[in-house]
Amino acid sequence: MGDRQDVTGHYSSEGGLAGRLIEILEKSGIARAEITEASLHSVDQLHLRGRIAAEEFLDALGIRPGDKVLDVGCGLGGPSRMAAARYGADVSGIDLTTDFCDAARELNALVGLDDIRIEQGDALAMPFADDSFDRVFTLHVAMNIADKPALYREIARVLKPGGRFGLYDIVAGSSEPVHLPVPWASLPEHSHLIPAEDVEAAVIAAGFETERFEDQSALVEAYLDAQRTARQERVEKGEPEPPSGAPVIMGETFARKQKHIYRNLKEGRIAVRLGIFRLKDA
Ligand SMILES: C[S@@+](CC[C@H](N)C(=O)[O-])C[C@H]1O[C@@H](n2cnc3c(N)ncnc32)[C@H](O)[C@@H]1O
16 A cells, blocks of 8 residues: 555645646636637646647547547546547546545536546556447556556556557656655655566566557757757846646646756656557457
Protein backbone atom coordinates (compact mmCIF):
# COMPACT_ATOMS: atom_id res chain seq x y z
CA MET A 1 0.00 0.00 0.00
CA GLY A 2 3.02 2.28 0.63
CA ASP A 3 3.40 2.85 -3.08
CA ARG A 4 -0.17 4.20 -3.44
CA GLN A 5 0.05 6.59 -0.47
CA ASP A 6 3.34 7.94 -1.80
CA VAL A 7 1.64 8.73 -5.13
CA THR A 8 -1.45 10.42 -3.69
CA GLY A 9 0.68 12.32 -1.15
CA HIS A 10 2.89 13.59 -3.97
CA TYR A 11 0.02 14.82 -6.15
CA SER A 12 -2.46 16.02 -3.51
CA SER A 13 -2.98 19.73 -2.95
CA GLU A 14 -4.99 21.87 -0.61
CA GLY A 15 -8.37 21.32 -2.24
CA GLY A 16 -10.23 23.66 -4.53
CA LEU A 17 -7.84 22.66 -7.32
CA ALA A 18 -10.31 23.25 -10.16
CA GLY A 19 -11.23 26.66 -8.71
CA ARG A 20 -7.60 27.73 -8.61
CA LEU A 21 -7.02 26.63 -12.20
CA ILE A 22 -10.15 28.48 -13.33
CA GLU A 23 -8.83 31.57 -11.54
CA ILE A 24 -5.58 31.36 -13.56
CA LEU A 25 -7.60 31.38 -16.78
CA GLU A 26 -9.80 34.24 -15.55
CA LYS A 27 -6.71 36.32 -14.73
CA SER A 28 -5.50 35.74 -18.29
CA GLY A 29 -8.74 37.30 -19.56
CA ILE A 30 -11.01 34.27 -20.16
CA ALA A 31 -14.31 34.68 -18.32
CA ARG A 32 -15.55 31.58 -16.47
CA ALA A 33 -18.65 31.30 -18.66
CA GLU A 34 -16.45 31.29 -21.77
CA ILE A 35 -14.11 28.49 -20.69
CA THR A 36 -14.23 25.57 -23.12
CA GLU A 37 -12.52 22.18 -23.33
CA ALA A 38 -9.90 23.82 -25.57
CA SER A 39 -9.24 26.79 -23.28
CA LEU A 40 -8.42 24.38 -20.44
CA HIS A 41 -5.47 22.91 -22.39
CA SER A 42 -2.98 25.37 -20.89
CA VAL A 43 -3.71 24.04 -17.39
CA ASP A 44 -5.07 20.48 -17.70
CA GLN A 45 -2.45 18.51 -19.70
CA LEU A 46 -0.05 16.97 -17.18
CA HIS A 47 2.54 15.55 -19.58
CA LEU A 48 5.43 16.74 -21.71
CA ARG A 49 4.51 18.70 -24.88
CA GLY A 50 1.02 19.24 -23.42
CA ARG A 51 -1.86 19.65 -25.87
CA ILE A 52 0.22 18.92 -28.98
CA ALA A 53 1.42 15.56 -27.63
CA ALA A 54 -2.08 14.58 -26.46
CA GLU A 55 -3.66 15.38 -29.85
CA GLU A 56 -1.00 13.45 -31.80
CA PHE A 57 -1.20 10.56 -29.37
CA LEU A 58 -5.00 10.28 -29.39
CA ASP A 59 -5.02 10.55 -33.20
CA ALA A 60 -2.52 7.65 -33.34
CA LEU A 61 -4.83 5.57 -31.15
CA GLY A 62 -7.50 5.66 -33.88
CA ILE A 63 -10.48 6.52 -31.66
CA ARG A 64 -13.85 6.27 -33.46
CA PRO A 65 -17.09 8.07 -32.51
CA GLY A 66 -18.88 6.13 -29.79
CA ASP A 67 -15.82 4.05 -28.87
CA LYS A 68 -15.64 3.14 -25.20
CA VAL A 69 -12.37 4.69 -24.08
CA LEU A 70 -10.56 4.45 -20.74
CA ASP A 71 -7.98 7.01 -19.57
CA VAL A 72 -5.90 5.29 -16.85
CA GLY A 73 -4.28 7.81 -14.46
CA CYS A 74 -6.48 10.57 -15.90
CA GLY A 75 -5.22 13.34 -13.59
CA LEU A 76 -7.29 16.49 -14.10
CA GLY A 77 -9.10 14.78 -16.99
CA GLY A 78 -7.55 16.86 -19.79
CA PRO A 79 -6.90 13.97 -22.20
CA SER A 80 -10.28 12.38 -21.26
CA ARG A 81 -12.10 15.59 -22.23
CA MET A 82 -10.05 15.81 -25.41
CA ALA A 83 -11.01 12.23 -26.38
CA ALA A 84 -14.70 13.03 -25.80
CA ALA A 85 -14.67 16.41 -27.56
CA ARG A 86 -12.37 15.54 -30.48
CA TYR A 87 -13.74 12.10 -31.45
CA GLY A 88 -17.15 11.83 -29.76
CA ALA A 89 -15.91 8.88 -27.67
CA ASP A 90 -17.71 7.48 -24.61
CA VAL A 91 -14.99 8.16 -22.04
CA SER A 92 -14.19 6.95 -18.52
CA GLY A 93 -11.20 8.06 -16.47
CA ILE A 94 -9.67 6.52 -13.37
CA ASP A 95 -7.14 8.05 -10.99
CA LEU A 96 -5.72 7.24 -7.58
CA THR A 97 -5.59 10.85 -6.36
CA THR A 98 -8.92 12.09 -4.95
CA ASP A 99 -8.07 15.80 -5.46
CA PHE A 100 -7.48 15.18 -9.15
CA CYS A 101 -10.72 13.18 -9.51
CA ASP A 102 -12.72 15.98 -7.85
CA ALA A 103 -11.08 18.59 -10.07
CA ALA A 104 -11.63 16.45 -13.20
CA ARG A 105 -15.38 16.14 -12.43
CA GLU A 106 -15.69 19.89 -11.77
CA LEU A 107 -13.89 20.80 -15.00
CA ASN A 108 -15.98 18.26 -16.96
CA ALA A 109 -19.16 19.91 -15.64
CA LEU A 110 -17.81 23.40 -16.38
CA VAL A 111 -17.36 22.64 -20.09
CA GLY A 112 -20.51 20.49 -20.49
CA LEU A 113 -18.70 17.13 -20.63
CA ASP A 114 -20.12 15.68 -17.42
CA ASP A 115 -21.09 12.43 -19.13
CA ILE A 116 -17.40 11.46 -18.77
CA ARG A 117 -17.26 9.07 -15.80
CA ILE A 118 -14.40 9.67 -13.35
CA GLU A 119 -13.61 6.86 -10.89
CA GLN A 120 -11.23 7.14 -7.96
CA GLY A 121 -9.22 3.91 -7.93
CA ASP A 122 -6.02 2.01 -8.56
CA ALA A 123 -4.83 1.17 -12.07
CA LEU A 124 -3.71 -2.22 -10.72
CA ALA A 125 -7.25 -3.25 -9.64
CA MET A 126 -9.77 -1.37 -11.76
CA PRO A 127 -13.52 -1.52 -11.04
CA PHE A 128 -14.41 -2.46 -14.64
CA ALA A 129 -15.59 -5.77 -16.11
CA ASP A 130 -13.40 -7.78 -18.50
CA ASP A 131 -13.54 -6.71 -22.18
CA SER A 132 -15.20 -3.33 -21.43
CA PHE A 133 -13.24 -0.89 -23.63
CA ASP A 134 -12.27 -0.38 -27.31
CA ARG A 135 -9.31 1.85 -26.43
CA VAL A 136 -7.31 2.28 -23.22
CA PHE A 137 -4.47 4.74 -22.71
CA THR A 138 -1.93 6.01 -20.16
CA LEU A 139 -0.22 9.38 -20.46
CA HIS A 140 2.69 9.83 -18.03
CA VAL A 141 1.43 7.36 -15.43
CA ALA A 142 3.66 4.25 -15.43
CA MET A 143 6.58 6.12 -13.85
CA ASN A 144 4.54 6.06 -10.62
CA ILE A 145 3.83 2.31 -10.78
CA ALA A 146 6.50 -0.24 -9.82
CA ASP A 147 4.67 -3.36 -10.98
CA LYS A 148 4.42 -2.70 -14.72
CA PRO A 149 3.62 -6.32 -15.73
CA ALA A 150 0.58 -6.13 -13.40
CA LEU A 151 -0.44 -2.74 -14.86
CA TYR A 152 -0.38 -4.01 -18.45
CA ARG A 153 -2.18 -7.27 -17.51
CA GLU A 154 -4.95 -5.23 -15.86
CA ILE A 155 -5.23 -3.02 -18.95
CA ALA A 156 -5.42 -6.15 -21.17
CA ARG A 157 -8.18 -7.52 -18.92
CA VAL A 158 -10.50 -4.52 -19.38
CA LEU A 159 -9.75 -4.07 -23.10
CA LYS A 160 -11.78 -5.93 -25.74
CA PRO A 161 -9.79 -8.43 -27.87
CA GLY A 162 -8.54 -6.57 -30.95
CA GLY A 163 -8.74 -3.27 -29.05
CA ARG A 164 -5.86 -0.83 -28.80
CA PHE A 165 -3.75 0.33 -25.86
CA GLY A 166 -1.65 3.48 -26.16
CA LEU A 167 1.06 4.77 -23.86
CA TYR A 168 2.98 8.02 -23.78
CA ASP A 169 5.36 7.64 -20.88
CA ILE A 170 8.69 8.56 -19.41
CA VAL A 171 11.19 5.69 -19.32
CA ALA A 172 14.71 5.21 -17.98
CA GLY A 173 17.49 6.73 -20.08
CA SER A 174 21.03 5.43 -20.49
CA SER A 175 22.51 7.31 -17.48
CA GLU A 176 21.67 7.40 -13.79
CA PRO A 177 20.58 8.73 -11.38
CA VAL A 178 17.61 10.96 -12.21
CA HIS A 179 17.95 14.50 -10.78
CA LEU A 180 15.13 15.04 -8.25
CA PRO A 181 12.58 16.40 -7.62
CA VAL A 182 10.73 15.82 -10.90
CA PRO A 183 6.99 16.36 -11.51
CA TRP A 184 6.16 12.71 -10.67
CA ALA A 185 8.44 12.15 -7.65
CA SER A 186 10.48 13.90 -5.00
CA LEU A 187 12.24 10.81 -3.63
CA PRO A 188 14.11 8.11 -5.60
CA GLU A 189 11.96 5.32 -4.15
CA HIS A 190 8.83 6.95 -5.66
CA SER A 191 10.15 7.03 -9.23
CA HIS A 192 9.75 3.73 -11.08
CA LEU A 193 11.46 4.13 -14.44
CA ILE A 194 12.56 1.12 -16.48
CA PRO A 195 14.20 0.98 -19.93
CA ALA A 196 11.95 1.26 -23.00
CA GLU A 197 12.76 -2.32 -24.05
CA ASP A 198 11.49 -3.61 -20.71
CA VAL A 199 8.27 -1.58 -21.06
CA GLU A 200 7.61 -3.09 -24.50
CA ALA A 201 8.43 -6.61 -23.23
CA ALA A 202 5.96 -6.19 -20.32
CA VAL A 203 3.21 -4.98 -22.68
CA ILE A 204 3.81 -7.88 -25.10
CA ALA A 205 3.83 -10.38 -22.21
CA ALA A 206 0.34 -9.11 -21.28
CA GLY A 207 -0.99 -10.26 -24.69
CA PHE A 208 -0.36 -7.31 -27.02
CA GLU A 209 1.41 -6.92 -30.34
CA THR A 210 3.31 -3.75 -31.16
CA GLU A 211 1.93 -1.43 -33.86
CA ARG A 212 4.21 1.48 -33.05
CA PHE A 213 6.85 2.10 -30.37
CA GLU A 214 8.97 5.17 -30.86
CA ASP A 215 11.40 7.39 -29.03
CA GLN A 216 9.94 10.92 -28.78
CA SER A 217 12.73 12.36 -26.61
CA ALA A 218 14.12 14.57 -29.41
CA LEU A 219 10.64 16.01 -30.08
CA VAL A 220 10.22 16.83 -26.40
CA GLU A 221 13.69 18.39 -26.17
CA ALA A 222 12.98 20.59 -29.21
CA TYR A 223 9.67 21.65 -27.64
CA LEU A 224 11.32 22.55 -24.32
CA ASP A 225 14.11 24.43 -26.12
CA ALA A 226 11.52 26.46 -28.04
CA GLN A 227 9.63 27.21 -24.82
CA ARG A 228 12.82 28.45 -23.16
CA THR A 229 13.61 30.73 -26.11
CA ALA A 230 10.06 32.11 -26.14
CA ARG A 231 10.22 32.77 -22.37
CA GLN A 232 13.54 34.61 -22.75
CA GLU A 233 12.04 36.78 -25.51
CA ARG A 234 9.03 37.62 -23.34
CA VAL A 235 11.32 38.63 -20.48
CA GLU A 236 13.34 40.87 -22.80
CA LYS A 237 10.19 42.52 -24.18
CA GLY A 238 8.54 42.73 -20.73
CA GLU A 239 5.57 40.65 -21.92
CA PRO A 240 3.43 38.62 -19.46
CA GLU A 241 3.71 34.84 -19.15
CA PRO A 242 0.85 32.81 -20.71
CA PRO A 243 -1.45 31.00 -18.22
CA SER A 244 0.07 27.86 -16.70
CA GLY A 245 -1.23 25.45 -14.07
CA ALA A 246 2.29 24.26 -13.11
CA PRO A 247 2.70 26.21 -9.85
CA VAL A 248 -0.73 25.09 -8.61
CA ILE A 249 -0.28 21.46 -9.65
CA MET A 250 3.38 20.90 -8.78
CA GLY A 251 3.58 23.14 -5.72
CA GLU A 252 6.33 25.54 -4.70
CA THR A 253 9.13 23.35 -6.12
CA PHE A 254 7.61 23.52 -9.63
CA ALA A 255 10.50 25.52 -11.13
CA ARG A 256 13.10 22.98 -9.89
CA LYS A 257 10.96 20.08 -11.13
CA GLN A 258 10.71 21.64 -14.59
CA LYS A 259 14.46 22.37 -14.69
CA HIS A 260 15.21 18.79 -13.72
CA ILE A 261 13.02 17.38 -16.49
CA TYR A 262 15.03 19.43 -18.99
CA ARG A 263 18.39 18.41 -17.48
CA ASN A 264 17.47 14.73 -17.17
CA LEU A 265 16.43 14.65 -20.82
CA LYS A 266 19.52 16.53 -22.06
CA GLU A 267 21.78 14.21 -20.05
CA GLY A 268 20.02 11.05 -21.26
CA ARG A 269 18.81 10.12 -17.76
CA ILE A 270 15.20 9.87 -18.94
CA ALA A 271 13.58 9.27 -22.34
CA VAL A 272 10.02 9.63 -23.66
CA ARG A 273 8.22 6.85 -25.54
CA LEU A 274 4.99 6.66 -27.47
CA GLY A 275 3.56 3.18 -27.98
CA ILE A 276 0.46 1.85 -29.74
CA PHE A 277 -0.35 -1.82 -29.17
CA ARG A 278 -3.15 -4.15 -30.29
CA LEU A 279 -4.58 -6.75 -27.93
CA LYS A 280 -4.35 -10.11 -29.71
CA ASP A 281 -7.62 -11.98 -30.19
CA ALA A 282 -8.11 -14.66 -27.54
C1 LIG B 1 1.64 13.12 -14.31
S1 LIG B 1 -0.01 12.78 -13.93
C2 LIG B 1 -0.69 12.53 -15.57
C3 LIG B 1 -2.17 12.84 -15.63
C4 LIG B 1 -2.83 12.70 -17.01
N1 LIG B 1 -2.63 11.38 -17.56
C5 LIG B 1 -2.33 13.72 -17.99
O1 LIG B 1 -1.47 13.39 -18.80
O2 LIG B 1 -2.81 14.87 -17.94
C6 LIG B 1 0.05 11.11 -13.31
C7 LIG B 1 -1.27 10.62 -12.76
O3 LIG B 1 -1.22 9.21 -12.52
C8 LIG B 1 -1.98 8.94 -11.36
N2 LIG B 1 -1.57 7.62 -10.84
C9 LIG B 1 -0.35 7.24 -10.41
N3 LIG B 1 -0.38 5.96 -9.96
C10 LIG B 1 -1.65 5.51 -10.16
C11 LIG B 1 -2.31 4.27 -9.92
N4 LIG B 1 -1.68 3.22 -9.38
N5 LIG B 1 -3.61 4.17 -10.26
C12 LIG B 1 -4.30 5.23 -10.80
N6 LIG B 1 -3.72 6.44 -11.03
C13 LIG B 1 -2.42 6.58 -10.72
C14 LIG B 1 -1.66 10.11 -10.44
O4 LIG B 1 -2.60 10.25 -9.41
C15 LIG B 1 -1.65 11.27 -11.43
O5 LIG B 1 -2.92 11.83 -11.58
